[in-house]
Amino acid sequence: MQYVTIGGVTVGVCVAAYYLVGWWPGANTLxxxxxxxxxxxxxxxxxxxxxxxxxxxxxxxxxWIADTALWISNWLGDVALVWGVGGQAGAHASTSNYLPLTQAGTGVVLILTAVMAALLKKSGRARDLKMGMWCGVCLAMSAGVAGFAAVPLAQSANAVGGWVYGAL
Known part of the structure; x- marks a missing residue:
């Protein structure tokens, strides 16, 4: 399991900001x-x-794919912090509220993986999906607000898995 660094969180926030700027419809349309x-x-x-x-x-x-994406994002963010703005690399920004998935919760993630693969193949919104997944990988274990959102997600996946598979 990878831990997110300040560089990884920075990459995740940059992905979210980039996406939101592209999405912004304007105040009147909104x-x-x-x-x-x-x-x-x-x-x-x-x-x-x-x-x-x-x-x-x-x-x-x-x-493995999620951990690799997080490792690459940590590295890219750390390089950008050191060489881009003169910061320091490698500081952990992980939350202590880490909640592992149960066996049933991992089953739900496998089902969601099949759904995401189908959406990536068939949907015209593949770019949005890829950016969202990348952002989620980077921010899920952060010590900030996004990291706290991951705890209810894991609890929900565990609960849905318990409902789908019965009490395990």
């Missing part, structure tokens, strides 16, 4: 039709949730 404007965020947010769940202790191929 006032006229807020539901349609906010609905355009749903693919990114759903993928963020999946990315967060994928990095929360899931093993196997899915966990």
């Amino acid at each position: 006032r006229k039709d807020p539901l349609r404007s906010l609905a355009a965020l749903l693919p990114f947010l759903a993928a963020w949730c999946y990315g967060a769940l994928a990095v929360l202790g899931v093993g196997g191929l899915v966990g």
